[in-house]
Amino acid sequence: MNPSPHRTIHRHRGVTPRRAHPAQTTTTERGNARTRTAKFGDLQVTYLEHGPVRLDTPDRMWGADSSTLRLMVVVEGEVTLRHHEANATLAARDSALILGTSPVAYESLAPARIVLCDLPADNTGLTALPRSAPFVVGRADAAVPCALGAFLLDLLRQDSDQLAPVARAQIADVLRTLAVSTITALAVAGCAGWDLRRQRLAALRHIAARYTDPELSSASVAEHLGLSRRSLQRLFEDEDRTVAQRIQEVRTQHAIARLRDVRLASASLAEIATLSGFGSTVAMRRAVQEATGLTPSDLRREAVTTDPGEHELTPAECERFQIPEE
Template sequence: MRPVLMTATVPEADRNSVWERGVRQWLAPLRVGFPPGSASCHGTLWAGDLAYVRVLSVQADPVRLGRTASLTASAPAARLALALQVSGTAGLRQDGRGAVLQPGELALLDLRRPFFLEQHRRFRMHLVRVPCAALGAAQGRVERVTGRALRTDGGIAALLEPLLLGLAQQDAPTPARVADRLAGNVADLLASLVDEQTREPGAGPADARRQLSALVRRYIDAHLRDPELSPAGIADAHGISLRYLHLLFEGEETTVRRLIRRRRVEECARELARRQGVVPTISAVARGWGFRNATHFSRSFREVFGMSPREWRAAGGQPAALVARSTDA
């Protein structure tokens, strides 16, 4: 990463305003506050992009960052930021929860909604900023993870901590193919973190029907790229009748075929958002996720997201309603 802002090179009287502009430019539109009597902020901001993921590292005096309701309305951002507190402590509030971040702890910030992050003393923090669409279905559960301090001594968080530390220490330019792969690893791990953190605590074993339904869903996800994937093949793979397979999903307001189609569309949307402006083509992405017919893919995509695949990629992976709100703002 390279330093993109060093207040040591700025006249002391201008440091606070320059720091605020830099944070807003590189992370998101935010309100930046400083402790009473603080004449100037001493800080350095490093930044680098890996395809669609932005990596940031901040070392600075105490500061308070706020993404307010007015900012989310006037400057919407369909992104998430995963933060690693390296030194110092910080108070965090989002979605009705609050926590104190200690060194070595992670926090997930949803830039679509208001939050407040206050660093109590001089600090160092690493962040990765990821498009919400890159998390696929997991982005719908992010609200249950925000406003919490996540320990890094086990689970997916234990894998993310060294990854963030390593990314923050990268000095040499990363080849485009490697950067795209690293961005995918970050997005996949972040989605896995959300999945892990949103499991119901203390839940006992599900009944046989729920267990089988979960197995079928995992099987579908694992075979989405296979254009031959079908309800009959899924039933055979699990040793059940086709009729019983359909019964499993009767209470879930979907059918097996609709679930396969929707999951394929979601994965295509996720890849298109990741690879904005980068090959492969839209038709290649569709084929890669099991769609044989371009017209069928476009129609299915519009049914799920309310826009064509081309419009989705041009909008950076934002749903139609959000794009309309952003345009009207």
Template sequence: MLREKLHFRSTDVPAEERFDQWREYMARTHAPMDLHSPHRQDFRAELRVVELGALAVWPASYQALTFDRSPRLVRQSDPETCHVSLVVSGEAEAMWGKCATSYSRYDLHTTVSSTPVRIRAQPAAGHGLVRSLGVEVPRGAIPLPARHVDRMVGRRLSGREGPGALLALALTQLSRRTSGYQPSDAPRLELVLLDLLTALFARACDEGAAQPPESRSRMLRLRIRAFIQQNLADPELCPALVASAHHISVRYLHRLFEDEPETVAQSIRRQRLAGARRDLADPALMATPVCDIAARWGFRHHAVFTRAFREAFGMSPSEHRAIALTTQPPA
């Protein structure tokens, strides 16, 4: 589900408590870190978190700050996450092991919670705050070998061209305003960000062409699932259309999902029926005819829809609607 939460705004906190509360919020939303700032007596910062399923997008602004994730803190807690941050304003320097890299506006840099790192961030000349956009994802969700993800730590990646520019644009648009999105958009946006992040890493590792077959198959399955979710209302949606849209044969499409508990056609049918069932139980749609709800979910023929609904749920659509609406709690 897509949820936006304001985690911290320094103006809501007494000056003497701001830095400690900021540190507490950061520890709660990320892996434990030691934080240091020359402005800790009157710290200014703001952090929001936009949750997209397993992913989280972090628009943040703050004064000069050092993030220190020491080996001790890694041993203490490792949530096994990967964090990619876009520098929108300001500059930063990352130090890990014997290596160091600096970053400026529209550079991307990566950390993983299992690797000790120190990051110093400071605003650009004439600006009071560092501004960044981060995306955090479970490390295991990235369909690349772990060693390739590890090679991204500290590396400076461009947010001005290629997959990095697309990722920067997606993060920027998503962080500006989330009111235009619906909860059902979250899984699709999650897949989009994961695809862009994977493409960025694969290109940086020179693995785009040599990406392991199992990774390519996994990414293709993710894209196909997103495509099906976005096109459930299309009565033409079927395995042949799905295969054509992804430039593969129907036979290969079935091979991709042969280990799944249901076929592609069964998945389409189940999701359509589940969507129709939800709409039939929605008091706001009480005046909408059953046949219109069926059409909304890709069923051309009312009789076919009624038969499929009865087979799936043991009652007709009208019976389900009557039961659901009579058992609704009072407003």
């Protein structure tokens, strides 16, 4: 059996308790990873250089420590963060703030270099920080995180364990101010977009669960989410379909699947319409014919003459009706 290209690396998570004496800078090599870590007051700065790696097991993930916020800046290469509600791929000069309490998987398919800054979540400057997202991302055009990453890397390149206590304390004060302002700006901007995506996904899930209800509408979805109809509409302003169109498409998708299912060949069109959330066979016929170019009866005849295992939506139809994951 060939060995996996992915190797285990050190897990740097959390901030160790404040010490009476400054911690020394340490350099560690293990497997295909090399790290360098230094403490500046209650901040821990880490440079991490590694080959292909995957951290996706419960005991090797980032973000599950609610007492720590982690700022990451990619120096070189490409890395991916994964969570059950979000995925993001970061290239050089991109940054991410891991601020939620849910574990975040980390993966890189090729060598990469990153800089990490761990800061206690109870820092007085971060008391009002949003915590609605497991992580938020800043792209390369966000100059402040990139500048902070360069500053951190420069600190680690120096022989910082030889710094005098006074100099180390001064650096810690400056670094704390820079880190807090950077983290706050990145989190507030990122969480605003995250909250919108989360509400939009909640609306899509409600539609998927309740499409058979003939009373399902934009108004009922808004009421379920505790939003006004205008607020609900704003969630979908950057998309090409309204909430009403989403409802119609989900119903149409299920109607087409049922009409092509030979096991339902004995069900009447009225029953198929009811099962799919349409108020009448006329409404179903109109929606199905607009989506496929065929009438419901044509779809049924087509299904009888083909292999039952092939009665699925075409790729074009799947793309048209798909509810995207966010």
